[in-house]
Amino acid sequence: MRRAAMMAGLTATTAHAASLADVCTTANVKAALPSSVYGLTMIPSSVTASPVYNASTSGQVFFPDATYDYCGVTFNYTHNGRGDTVKLQYWLPAPESFENRFLATGGMAYMITGGSSYLPGGVMYGAVAGTTDGGFGGELDTVFLLANGTINYEALYSMGYLGIGEMTTVGKEFTKNFYSMGDKKLYTYYQGCSEGGREGWSQVQRYPGVYDGVIPGAPAIRYGQQQANHLYSNVVEKTLGYYPPPCELEKILNATIDACDSLDGLVDGVVARTDLCQLHFNINSTIGLPYHCAASTSSSIGLGFGKRGTDPAINGTVSAEGAAVAAEILKGLHDSKGRRAYISYQPTASFSDAETSYNSETGEYELSIASTGGEWVAKFLELRDADNLSTLDNVTYDTLRDWMELGWQRYEDVMQTTWPDLTEFEKAGGKIISFHGESDQSIPTGSSVHFYNSVRSVMYPDMSYNASVAAMGDWYRLFLVPGASHCSTNDAQANGPFPQTNLAVMINWVENGVVPQTLNATHLAGEWEGQNAQLCSWPLRPLWTENGTKFNCVYDQASLDTWDYTFDAYKVPLY
Numbered sequence: 220m221r222r223a224a225m226m227a228g229l230t231a232t233t234a235h236a237a238s239l240a241d242v243c244t245t246a247n248v249k250a251a252l253p254s255s256v257y258g259l260t261m262i263p264s265s266v267t268a269s270p271v272y273n274a275s276t277s278g279q280v281f282f283p284d285a286t287y288d289y290c291g292v293t294f295n296y297t298h299n300g301r302g303d304t305v306k307l308q309y310w311l312p313a314p315e316s317f318e319n320r321f322l323a324t325g326g327m328a329y330m331i332t333g334g335s336s337y338l339p340g341g342v343m344y345g346a347v348a349g350t351t352d353g354g355f356g357g358e359l360d361t362v363f364l365l366a367n368g369t370i371n372y373e374a375l376y377s378m379g380y381l382g383i384g385e386m387t388t389v390g391k392e393f394t395k396n397f398y399s400m401g402d403k404k405l406y407t408y409y410q411g412c413s414e415g416g417r418e419g420w421s422q423v424q425r426y427p428g429v430y431d432g433v434i435p436g437a438p439a440i441r442y443g444q445q446q447a448n449h450l451y452s453n454v455v456e457k458t459l460g461y462y463p464p465p466c467e468l469e470k471i472l473n474a475t476i477d478a479c480d481s482l483d484g485l486v487d488g489v490v491a492r493t494d495l496c497q498l499h500f501n502i503n504s505t506i507g508l509p510y511h512c513a514a515s516t517s518s519s520i521g522l523g524f525g526k527r528g529t530d531p532a533i534n535g536t537v538s539a540e541g542a543a544v545a546a547e548i549l550k551g552l553h554d555s556k557g558r559r560a561y562i563s564y565q566p567t568a569s570f571s572d573a574e575t576s577y578n579s580e581t582g583e584y585e586l587s588i589a590s591t592g593g594e595w596v597a598k599f600l601e602l603r604d605a606d607n608l609s610t611l612d613n614v615t616y617d618t619l620r621d622w623m624e625l626g627w628q629r630y631e632d633v634m635q636t637t638w639p640d641l642t643e644f645e646k647a648g649g650k651i652i653s654f655h656g657e658s659d660q661s662i663p664t665g666s667s668v669h670f671y672n673s674v675r676s677v678m679y680p681d682m683s684y685n686a687s688v689a690a691m692g693d694w695y696r697l698f699l700v701p702g703a704s705h706c707s708t709n710d711a712q713a714n715g716p717f718p719q720t721n722l723a724v725m726i727n728w729v730e731n732g733v734v735p736q737t738l739n740a741t742h743l744a745g746e747w748e749g750q751n752a753q754l755c756s757w758p759l760r761p762l763w764t765e766n767g768t769k770f771n772c773v774y775d776q777a778s779l780d781t782w783d784y785t786f787d788a789y790k791v792p793l794y
Contacts, residue, residue, distance in 0.1 A: 239313040242397070243270040243290035251396035253389050258299050261389075265295035265306075274339070280707055280717050280743060281412065281436075282340035288313040289342045296389065298354075303373070305354035307386055310338040311347045311397060318345025321394050321407045322722070323387045323422070323430075325350075325415030327706075328591075329360040331378050333415065340410060344722055347397075349390040353382030360598060368602045379633035380421035383409075387422070387429060406729060410722055412436030412706035413662065416653075420636050420670075423651065427643035432650045432725040437662050437706050440670060442634035443627030444561045444793070445662060446599070447619055448552065449592030450611070451563070452573035454619055455547045457611055461540040462584045464577075466512035466533050468570040471545045474505045474537075475566050476711060483701075484763030488745070489715040491701035491761045493565035493657050493664070494778035500566065502546045505537045530577045548573060551663075552619055553788070560620040560788035562669070568660040568704070569711065586611065600625055620788050627793075637670060637794040639677040641695070650728050651695040652735065654718055654754075656703030658711075664699060668782045671697045671757060673794040688758060697757040698738040714745035716752035737772065 241247075248268045252261040269291045277284040290311040295304050311317070322341030326332045331353040341348025355362045355374035365371050387407065395405055407430050409419050416438030423433050439445055456462050479496035480486055490496055514532045548570065551563040576587040593607035600622060627635055644651075655667040674695065679687035702708075702715025709715055718724075718740045727733040737753035755761050755772035762773045786793040 237314045239270045239272075239288050239290060242314060243268050243292075243311070248292050248294065248397070251393055252294065253392035253396070256296075256385075256389055256392060259296045259385065259389065260299055262295045262297060262304070265293070265304075267291075267293045276339040276343070279339075280719060281337065281410070282343060282722065283719055283741075285339065285343035287316065287339070287342050296385075301373075303354050305377075305382070305385070306352040307349060307389065308335065308338070308351075309347055309349045309390060309393070310335070310342045311394070312342050312345050314398065316342075316345050317347070317398055319398075319400065319403055319405055320344065320346035320726070321387070321391055321405055322346040322348040323350075323383055323390065323407070323409045324348060325383060325409070325411035325418035326357065327413050327415055329363075329378075330358050330414065331355075331382050331418070332357045337410070337415075340722060341408075344726060346406075346408065346722075347390065347394045349386050351382050351386035353377040360594060363598060364602060364604050367604055370602065375630075376633055379630075379636075380418070380425045383418050383422060384426050384429070387426070391429075406431050406726070408432045408434070408722060408725060408729075410434040410436075410725075412438075414439050416440075416706075417442070417634075417636050423641060423644050423649065424636065424638045427641070427649065428647045430644075430649055432652070432729045434652045434654075434721050434725055436653070436721075437655045437659055438636070438653070438667065438670075439662055440636040441627075441666060441793070442630055442636070443625070444623045445666070446595035447592055447622045447626060448561050448563075448663075449572050449589040449661075450596070450608075450614075451552050451561070451592075451619060452548050452570065453586060453588055453592075453611055454614055454616060455544055456573060456575070456586060457614070458616070459540065459544055459547065461538075461544055462575045462586055463538075463541040463544055463573070464512070464533055464535070464584050465530065465570075465574050466510050467535060467537055467541045468545060468573060469512070470508055470510035470537055471502065471505045471542065472567070472569055472711065474508055475500060475502070478504070479567065483761055485767040487714045487767075489702035489712045490567040490658065491715075492778065493567050494760065494775075494781045496566045497781045498777065502549070502566070503539075503542050505545075506539050506542050508537045510535055510537065529579075544573065545570065552616060552623075554617050554620045555615070556788075558788040559784060559786050560616075560623055561786070562663045562665045562784055564660055565657055565664050567658045567702075567712070568664075569658075571660045595626070596622055600629070624789060637673070639670070639673040639794045641674055642678060645678075645694050649694065650725065652698070652721055652725055652728075652738070653696070654698045654700055654721065654738065656705060656707070656709070657699045657701055658703060658709055659705045661705040665782055665784060667697060668699075668757065669784055670794065671695075672783070673792075677794075692734070692756065696735060696738075698754045699757065700740070700754060701761065708743050714742065714747060716740035716742045716754070718754060719743065 324337040338348040416435040419435030482495040483491040575584040597605040702712030759772035
């Protein structure tokens with residue numbers, strides 16, 4: 220019911236005389252093309268415009284089911300003096316549905332765009348929604364090297380922040396022209412997850428006066444650490460000399476979920492308090508548990524792309540070696556002196572990076588190098604046109620630490636995306652809703668917590684903790700999503716809710732002043748499918764009392780301490 224109320228509250232009563240058919244023409248689009256965006260020239264001959272009626276969207280995690288009409292528009296521009304071509308795509312609501320809003324969207328993995336897949340999430344809220352190919356076709360890793368040793372810097376910086384920044388700047392002027400808005404306010408938003416979440420933070424940090432509200436989900440910030448971190452599980456296996464069958468790690472995961480389910484006060488198959496799980500669960504308790512897996516063919520999960528062959532049917536019990544591998548992975552990367560270089564996933568996340576390959580000739584499981592991390596090292600650090608590393612021989616924890624620092628130094632101003640002083644964005648009145656799945660298996664949940672704390676400590680150094688949190692809450696709120704995996708629901712914790720109406724919540728905050736003390740979420744699967752839930756605003760944590768009937772958001776210092784990281788493997792602060 221709360222979602223329906225929000226949706227109803229977002230509908231204006233402005234009358235529009237023109238119909239979709241009237242305005243959705245190439246001539247009208249050409250007439251609305253921006254002419255004053257410094258350094259850019261629009262290409263009128265590239266314009267396409269097509270009205271679409273009764274389009275529908277269903278079964279999505281980032282926005283609810285909806286039916287809508289829109290004008291699908293594409294056109295290109297060039298950077299003056301460069302002779303390049305950047306392709307833009309916008310979906311514009313029918314005139315009677317336009318609510319003076321613009322939504323920028325991003326991509327995933329090494330892509331700056333999700334194509335049209337995220338555009339419905341704007342149109343259904345009366346917003347023009349846009350995306351860009353960045354001028355490099357949209358997929359950075361395919362064009363990153365002009366030749367071995369030579370970086371394509373134009374593509375790199377477009378991916379880093381310029382491409383979406385320009386798409387938004389162009390899109391805002393185009394929107395105002397298209398709808399003849401004059402001096403009316405155009406509310407401007409951004410929404411994205413994973414790489415799209417990092418792109419959202421890039422817009423906050425680089426374009427502080429452009430956006431009214433930004434929603435970065437599970438952001439792939441801290442690229443230097445984040446990408447190389449995908450290799451950490453492999454190096455753990457190699458260092459400990461044990462390559463567990465995927466089924467063994469799956470059993471450890473499921474046993475962890477079962478053991479930690481009740482720690483939030485509600486037995487529902489969802490671990491909402493992974494911090495309490497860290498404090499109270501001993502992974503060695505899984506040793507000896509039996510497991511059985513049928514023969515299967517599968518591929519690894521994560522930011523990037525991995526591959527495995529066919530696994531045979533297997534029966535076994537969790538070994539001490541398997542538990543040791545899992546425990547070391549969860550510990551996070553430390554160098555040979557015991558200093559922390561980076562963090563790992565929460566204890567209820569799947570061990571995707573650690574998936575091994577079955578060798579049918581030897582009948583044994585072997586190392587399978589996670590290609591997300593391998594491609595990063597080979598292509599972005601060694602500057603070789605390769606999609607993965609061929610070996611991890613002689614790669615140690617210290618090697619990983621050095622790779623992380625190299626990536627940090629080389630790409631600090633473009634892909635690291637961790638500038639913590641957001642004063643200009645806050646002064647301009649911008650709002651941020653950041654969210655992160657608590658069982659994310661690709662980007663550590665603690666990554667978002669650490670950046671939140673970095674911003675808080677940099678912007679409010681003289682305030683007490685509680686005062687700084689309150690000050691942050693006026694414009695920046697972080698929500699952890701119980702049970703959720705990477706930018707998605709989680710089959711292993713199907714009863715977990717997901718924040719499907721984030722843009723509606725953000726619109727209510729920006730346009731109506733309704734502060735999201737909790738974040739609206741929906742059960743998209745499981746026994747409570749379709750029901751509403753609320754997520755706690757960090758640093759408050761969920762706790763059910765009265766036999767699981769009363770939901771609370773509580774302050775728990777011991778739990779919060781598990782999210783506090785000191786990266787002493789580096790001599791400069793890692794924000």
